[in-house]
Amino acid sequence: MNRGRGSEVDAGKVPAIERAALVLRRLSTDGAQTLSELVETLQLNKSTVYYLLQSMVAVGWVRFDEATRGYALGPELVELGLSATGQLDDLQVARRYLTELLSTIDATLVLYRRFDRYEVSILDKLERVGRVRITFQVGVHLPIQSGSFGRAFLAYDPPEVVDDVLARGLRSFTPKSETSVERFREQLAQTRAQGWAVDHEGYVLGVSTVSAPIFAGDELRLVAAAVSFTAGLGDAATRRYGDALRATCDRIGASLARA
Numbered sequence: 001m002n003r004g005r006g007s008e009v010d011a012g013k014v015p016a017i018e019r020a021a022l023v024l025r026r027l028s029t030d031g032a033q034t035l036s037e038l039v040e041t042l043q044l045n046k047s048t049v050y051y052l053l054q055s056m057v058a059v060g061w062v063r064f065d066e067a068t069r070g071y072a073l074g075p076e077l078v079e080l081g082l083s084a085t086g087q088l089d090d091l092q093v094a095r096r097y098l099t100e101l102l103s104t105i106d107a108t109l110v111l112y113r114r115f116d117r118y119e120v121s122i123l124d125k126l127e128r129v130g131r132v133r134i135t136f137q138v139g140v141h142l143p144i145q146s147g148s149f150g151r152a153f154l155a156y157d158p159p160e161v162v163d164d165v166l167a168r169g170l171r172s173f174t175p176k177s178e179t180s181v182e183r184f185r186e187q188l189a190q191t192r193a194q195g196w197a198v199d200h201e202g203y204v205l206g207v208s209t210v211s212a213p214i215f216a217g218d219e220l221r222l223v224a225a226a227v228s229f230t231a232g233l234g235d236a237a238t239r240r241y242g243d244a245l246r247a248t249c250d251r252i253g254a255s256l257a258r259a
Contacts, residue, residue, distance in 0.1 A: 019044060020052050024073065027062065031116060032070035063141070075121060075139035090221055091124055094214065094252050098224060101248045102126050105241055107226040107233075112142075112149045112211075114220075118165060120144055120153060123222065145170055145184075148197035148211040152223040155191035156213060162188065176201040196242035201230050208233040212245040216256035224249055 022042055027033060030041075035053065039046045053071055056062035060076030091111065098109045111123040119141045144150040144165060154162055162185075170179045178184050178199075191197040196212040203209070210233075211225040226241045233241070 016052065019048065020056060023049065023052055023056070024061065024077075027071060027073050032065065032068065032072040034069050035071070038071070060139075073115075075141060090216075090256060093255050094222060094224065095124065095126065097248050097252045097255070098126055101244060102128055105226060105244060107210075107228040107241065110149070110225045110227055112153075112223045112225065114144075114153055115141055117161060118144055118168070120150060120223070143171060146173060147203040147225070148199035148209040149223050149225045151184075151187055151191050151197035151199070152211040152213045152225075153220065155188040155197065156220050173203050174201055174205050176205070178202055194242065195246040198238055198242065200233070206230055208238070210238060210241045210245060212242070212249040214249045214256070215253045217253075221253070221256060224252075 019042075022044075023038060026038060026041060033041075035046070035050060038044075038053075039049050042049065053062055053064075056074070057064050057071075060074045062071050063074040064071055094111055098111070102109055106128070108128075109126040111125070112120045113123045115121045121141050122138050124138060142150070144154060154165060157165075166181050166184065170181060170184060171177070172179050178187065187197065196210060198208070198210050200208045206229055207227060208230040209225045209227050211223050213220050214222040214224060224245060226245055228241075
């Protein structure tokens, strides 16, 4: 029997993949969703959505928050998304200039991208051979309030975005974390004034970060951070790292703007 071209195309579809795509698109547009919310908006069987989510959590395409019972896009989608959107070109440009900087400072260099309003993700890291390493996992998501890298993003956000983020409160990661909203706002203003942010042991004890934004024109693309042990990063070294990072990020941004 001749079923026709249209029927052949339909026969080649894989329903599970189509439904998984629907779930991912919904998480992309609406942010974190509970199982019930996804079932309601997608009008799919609850057990179908549940097992799709469990499969995607297992491969890192989706992550599950025990506290909120919400599902969100996962870190394994970072590289796929980068390849599709061309951000790997940004990464290649940034690495070229950061490799030069790495030879002049005693720190690990880390690149961050904005995942959403409340989180950033680690995009890449560069380390000097023979240096004692500070462990980072590429693709992991971090709260935007954690470390100087989050301040380097938030400092350039519209006031209403900053207000929304701070309305959730400031989490204490260590005894040295900044938990005063007023002082945190002052740090954002200082970041804008000097072009870089600093955090000493606010996210991990014994570790300090100095971060600067990378702009391509008016668009904040990435944030680069120098991460070092606090004992070796006094006031003079912090200023030197901040100024060097700011200059390097300006060069990266100028190159991206020309691309």
